[in-house]
Amino acid sequence: MKRLNKIWVPRSKGERTIAIIAIWIGWSVLTDSTENDVMVLLLLGLAIFLTYYSATQGSVELQAKDLAKKEKDAKIRKIVEAANAKAKAATIAKARLKYYGGGEIAGEQTVLVTVTKDRLDYGSYHIDMNAIISASIETQSQILSRVTLTRLAAFGFWALAIPKKKKSVEKFLSIDYNAGFQSTLIFGGDNIAKIHAGLIKAKKAR
Structure with missing residues (x-):
């Protein structure tokens, strides 16, 4: 055989x-x-x-x-x-937020935002943690009062939607960064504090 x-x-x-x-x-x-x-x-x-x-x-x-x-x-x-x-351990914070502008995404949309020790991911884009200057939770009026006209153009209709007769109290997450150009990411939603805390933790860990 x-x-x-x-x-x-x-x-x-x-x-x-x-x-x-x-x-x-x-x-x-x-x-x-x-x-x-x-x-x-x-x-x-x-x-x-x-x-x-x-x-x-x-x-x-x-x-x-x-x-x-x-x-x-x-x-x-x-x-x-x-x-x-490893990816799970590296993730400091993750949440779905409403993106308003200041980044590479065109138009407002809900995206998954993830904070790791090395970078901030939003949708299919990311910003290195070294490029992030600061992150704050502010009202729309507070954000618009401190950004330049050039950077305002990145926010589209969101920048024009300031209430005229009453003060806006809704909070947004603003992330100032410099990736070869200076800009400010704007996010809204119920979980902005979670991402804000994650960014602070990531910056302190560096």
């Missing part, structure tokens, strides 16, 4: 299954074309032998391949778990 290994050895369980199916389809076709009982028995014996051969050849190799695949999958799973654990 070992000599037959040089003829054919299944490379996968699927290939082995296909071979066995092909054997019995061939046996069925051949027996239908003959009425000789002796020939039918001979063909049956040959089909049984080939089925046994197909079912047993390459078992060690296939088991080794399955084991190698399981070990590889286990290693990949450990790497992913370690990466996720």
Whole structure:
């Protein structure tokens, strides 16, 4: 039987299954074309032998391949778990906030904001922690009273929405940064204090 290994050895369980199916389809076709009982028995014996051969050849190799695949999958799973654990440990604060302007996102939208020790992520963009100058929780009037006209242009309609007859008391998170140009990120929402605290913690840890 070992000599037959040089003829054919299944490379996968699927290939082995296909071979066995092909054997019995061939046996069925051949027996239908003959009425000789002796020939039918001979063909049956040959089909049984080939089925046994197909079912047993390459078992060690296939088991080794399955084991190698399981070990590889286990290693990949450990790497992913370690990466996720590292990312989770590196995350200082995370929350969904309303983005109003001052960054690379065009238009107002709700984004996921994440603070790590190295950077601030918002949507698909980020700012290095070294580039962040300060972070404050302020009203809209307080923010607009201290930023330049050039930087005001980045806030669009938000900058024009100051109430004329009553004082705005809604709080926003303003993040001043310099990434080759000076600007101010503006966020709103119920979780701005969480991100603000995370930024303070990240800056102190550096």
